[in-house]
Amino acid sequence: MRLILAPMEGVLDHLMRDLLTRINPFDLCVTEFVRVVDMRLPPRVFYRLCPELHQGCQTPAGTPVRIQLLGQEPDWLAENADQACLLGAQGIDLNFGCPAKTVNKSRGGAALLADSELLYQIAKAVRAAVPAHLPVSAKIRLGLEDRDSYLENSQALAAGGISELAVHARSKQDGYRPPAYWPLVADIRQALSIPVIINGEIWNAQQALAAQAQSQCCDVMLGRGALALPNLAATIKHHAPTMSWSQVVALLLDYSALEVEGDKGVYYPNRIKQWLRYLKEQYPQAASLFTQVRTLKHTDDIRRTLIAL
DSSP: OOEEEOOOTTTSOHHHHHHHHHHSOOSEEEEEEEEOSSSOOOHHHHHHHOGGGGGTTBOTTOOBEEEEEEOSOHHHHHHHHHHHHHTTOSOEEEEEOOOOHHHHTTTOGGGGGGOHHHHHHHHHHHHHHSOTTSOEEEEEESOSSSSOOHHHHHHHHHHHTOSEEEEESSOTTTTTOSOOOHHHHHHHHHHOSSOEEEESSOOSHHHHHHHHHHHTOSEEEESHHHHHSTTHHHHHHSOOOOOOHHHHHHHHHHHHHHHHHTTOGGGHHHHHHHHHHHHTTTOTHHHHHHHHHTTOOSHHHHHHHHHTO
């Protein structure tokens, strides 16, 4: 079994990847998406979203990082896949799963699930641009408005040459509303010869086992669950006990130090509040802490609140 840390736009940046891979046995991380439109992007764009390129495209803990691209033009996606690989990327991931309206209205992310031929053309172009020894993966949902196009889309991507496929077991229309339709992913698993990774509504080790069984997938991708329970991957793979609230508070303090050291302290107040919204799923204490820091705007004030707990 491989455990993969999902790409979450605006949440799982390199600092969060650093933090979570320190305490979990993740086998792979995927970056937030690099948006591709109609140009070959300069190196600084890739370094900003994936500073791990400076260290062999691995987190400080040694977990490999794969660069994700989002766009709808096969040739420009191929150009930027080539650029990423020249900079040291150890693989490319293609985003066909993002449900955000701002992304979909420009025909990005999940919007492309309505065009299996375009999915094929993108996969084919990117695969041709990426050195044969490096993987090209993709992430999809089960469909756009309905859960009806997943087999056609999966087969189109596989025919285009992707190495593996992650499937969020909901449609774009489903958003993040429970349930996730894990059994439908078993249809994909049976139809493809490449690895298929199950994703969606996995908040604890028991749900990970259920998702694996119902989807017939060995590999698991964790997103929101990995933020709600920071050592979720360790509980799944190593049967570790769930982190105590005091351990979570210590982790929040570690995160604040990373933000300041990374010269991103300006984002920390919003990021910590965002993380607390996820933590409330597993820790009732997070709701009280969120109330305490909700109006605070400075990192030092939030750190003082955490230290006082």
